[in-house]
Amino acid sequence: xxxxxxxxxxxxxxxxxxxxxxxxxxxxxxxxxxxxxxxxxxxxxxxxxxxxxxxxxxxxxxxxxxxxxxxx
Numbered sequence: 001x002x003x004x005x006x007x008x009x010x011x012x013x014x015x016x017x018x019x020x021x022x023x024x025x026x027x028x029x030x031x032x033x034x035x036x037x038x039x040x041x042x043x044x045x046x047x048x049x050x051x052x053x054x055x056x057x058x059x060x061x062x063x064x065x066x067x068x069x070x071x072x
Contacts, residue, residue: 053065
């Protein structure tokens with residue numbers, strides 16, 4: 001019975017946390033090595049390479065690939 005109660009409480013906490021995250025805004029920074037760094041101007045890239053990468057990516061927006069470490 002306590003196990004069911006703990007599961008129910010955990011579910012409520014996770015649901016509330018998920019709802020709270022909906023309002024979070026993400027800044028245009030990149031997390032690298034545990035620290036955030038500001039975007040800089042990059043070097044030009046091979047447009048064909050970029051096209052292939054965007055075509056193969058599971059998740060993307062207009063200008064960025066959305067990746068998770070070790071998931072691709």
